[in-house]
Amino acid sequence: MAAKYADVAGTARADLSARKLPLKDSPELRQALAEGEIHTVLMTYVHLSGDEAMLDKFVPHIKSPYAYPPEQIPVELVEELKDKLLHVLTTPGAEMDEEPSDGLMHRMMSVGLAEEVADEFLPLLFDQIGLRPEQPRRERKDRKPAPAGFKVLVIGAGMTGLAAGVKLAEAGYDWEIVEKNEEIGGTWWENRYPGVGVDTPSHFYSFSFALNSEWQNYHPLGTDMFAYLKRVADDFKLRPHIRFNTMVEKLAWDEGEAVWNVTVRKKDGTIEVIRANAVINGNGSFSRMKWPSIPGLESFEGARLHTAAWDPSIDLKGKRVGVIGTGASAAQLIPAIAGDVSELHVFQRSRHWVMPSVAGNDEVTEGVKYAMRHIPHYAEWFRFRIYWYAADGLYPNVLLDPEWPEDSPSVSAVNETMRQFAVGYIDKMFADRPDLKEKLTPDFPVFSKRIILDRGLYFPTYLQRHVHLEQTPIEKATATGVVLKDGREIELDVLVCATGFDAANMLGNLEIVGIGGKHLRSEWGTEDPRAYFGMLVPGFPNYFHTSGPNSAPNHAAGQNLISERQVNYAIECIDWINAEEKKALQPTQPAFDAWQTKVETQMDKMIWSHPRAYSYYNNSKKRNFLSWPWRLVDFWNECRGPRKEDFELL
Structure with missing residues (x-):
């Protein structure tokens, strides 16, 4: 089965922007329009045509999926829309010469969801649905180029580690990924039990910079997810930078040189020490299985x-x-x-x-896959709708x-x-x-x-x-x-x-020694991790613990967004260090303490503080160490870059 999905995923494109018009009027195209999700079809048509009048026709009929009575769009209006989109797709010069204005895009979003989309969401949506990909850092004129010899070590080649590799390469840094397994994928390589899959919708549980048109199911099977990540690693040429079958055992901060000495053990048992200026730990919370405590x-x-x-x-x-x-x-x-x-x-x-x-049965039809592959902006608008109803909605x-x-x-x-x-x-x-x-x-x-x-x-x-x-x-x-x-x-x-993972023990067996011989294990123990913004701890410079304390999107789907934005944040921090010609940064103790208070104050307002709420989000003292207690849009905004007043440069 894995080979089958690997072959399919290999045909997918990391960049769907190559889709061009006009298309040929074909049975495949008509099937795509017949099977397409109607709200996405509407957004696609208005995006390509600029025909705002069609939005006016649909407004009285579009409802929230939770509304009663349920939404009923007149058949004749649906057919009119599909005929109009077919014309735009197959007629030379029928589409607009320019992209829709921000105002029109905003109205499209609100009409398509039957609720007002606040202005604050627009930057996130433009970024995460793939309509306006961010400019690669190497091309940004406001950024100082990465200095030669500044090395970033990434732990783990799962979703976060692969995102880090892509973005560090774009930024021009020297980087390397150390992976304990023989293959990439992390959770989606290790978990192979019958029926293994993902609860997050496929078309959102992917990178905004690598949309995938070839999902077999609306919620991917484990093999499907692994195939996607494998394709990302191959398309972005990450493999030459990955050390497989290598376990990171210890990080020790060298105060004199301001570097991390990273002790790794290879499959044959040999030990090596890698020197890195910064470390991004992408090991994740779901890599340490938990056995039940049952006598005998x-x-x-x-x-x-x-x-x-x-x-x-x-x-x-x-x-x-x-x-x-x-x-x-x-x-x-x-x-x-x-x-x-x-x-x-x-x-x-x-x-x-x-x-x-x-x-329903969760299978993506051939018509929908054709729409994803060939109809400009269909995949992006479909992703937008999923984001809203599976995330901050x-x-x-x-x-x-x-x-x-x-x-x-x-x-x-x-x-x-x-x-x-x-x-x-x-x-x-x-x-x-x-x-x-x-x-x-x-x-x-x-x-x-x-x-x-x-x-x-x-x-x-x-x-x-x-x-x-x-x-x-x-x-x-x-x-x-x-x-x-x-x-x-x-x-x-x-x-x-089927007893899950030891999510609270975020360090696993990893030993981390910071400034003055300070051990992170002494700070966190086995179940009480705390970090500034879920990633950084005073005394451990240039160490970024992704998927860390109180950074999980437990109200919704969105680990892909968290991974992308934590990587963005880490690189913004590293860029700042180098722009200031410094060697390292760490959060100040007051900033760290203030963040803990902020999280705890907000957590009191959340469902996880309900007296009947208990899950793996909580440690044995019922403290929620895992959940991000705000919206994903808040996380996206926080990750634009460091609040410089909260840091000390070394």
Whole structure:
């Protein structure tokens, strides 16, 4: 399967701006218009034609996807739009000579969403939907060129590491990526369990500088995601700069030289020290799998697996299989293996809210892929709509309404509407199974922990006679299975732990020694990481910890945006160092402390502070160490560059 998707992804273009008009009037083009998402078709037509009157015709009919009664656009208006777009696409000179004005683009956005898009979002949207790519740093006249010999070391060749490689190359820096695995991809190389996929929509979960027209599903399979990242690495010629099968073990700051001495261990066990002026750690929070604390787990004599370290040689056909956990990985794995096993016991440790995929069976049709490949601006406007409804459009759900009852299972009227939608899905799927309804309905607010996406496969799996959902906690594991706290013993051939990752231990086994022999482990311990703006810590100059404390977009999709913007921020900091002819920077202690206070103050206003909210976002003391408590647009703006008053240059 991996080879299949790798071949497909290889045909995708990193730059879709090469799409040109006119197109040939063909069955493929007409199929694309027939299958195209209608709001995106409207945006594409107005972008190409400047025909603002068509927006006026659609205004009375476009509604929010959460509105009732649901949106109904007259068939004759849809056909008129498609005919007009076909004319523009196939007639020489029919499109506008110039790009739409900012004012028209702004109105298009608001009409297409049936809500006003505030001015503050426009710079982010122009950047992230790919309509106005940023100018490469090497070409910027306001920037001092990167000095020769200033080396940046990047840890990890996952999404953030690859983004760092692309942007450091554009900036003209000497750079290198160190990757512990034999291939790029990070999470999407390591996780290979059956059904592995991504909850974030495909056409947004990609780089703004490398839009992909070849997604097979609206939410990518793991192999699909890996193929995309592999193509990015190849298209941007990153591989010659990556050391594979190499583990970073220690960073030690040399105060005299103002460089990091980076100790790495190669696959053959040999040690090397790399000297770097700055380090961008792109290791991520989901690279350290977490086993459950179950007495006797190692005594189980059957096959014992973790979803993050899947062994494809183990045949599950006809086996009695137990799955511990009902989170995102389990929800993908369970329907993927249910048809093969003789008995499937799912051990639910906590409940999760489950939402149906609005994309139905989730497959991208050939017509839509044709539109993405060939119709100018279609891919960008499709990405815009996904951003709004999968990202900051969801932010009101995670804000606490101070007037809302504290004992409610929701935090606001908006959040309650979403809860009712999720409850309705449970009621629909288990209308004849009140026992499953009770087991699967959470008592905490929607969005207070990660939501599960159901592509129409997960919930129905529990209706199969050989699938058993167990709520009773596991007392212990034995050689032949598990014993529950009510005394029941369940015999198993295979035990799968879908128990996630040790996200709180953000350093893993990495040792970091800063100024004066200060150890970052002493600052963070194993579960209490804190950083200025989620990336920097006083005493550890030129060390940028991406996907760090309180930088995760837990209200929405958007890790791709976080990765891009953290890389942008790190390079802006490095550019500033070199423009001032200094060697390093670090945040001041007052700035660091003020940031912690700012985060904690805002967190009190968020859903994650609800008394029933508990998830891997929290450490054992219930402090949310992971979530970014503001919008993605706020993160995008903060990452424009460093607040110079918050830093000390060395």
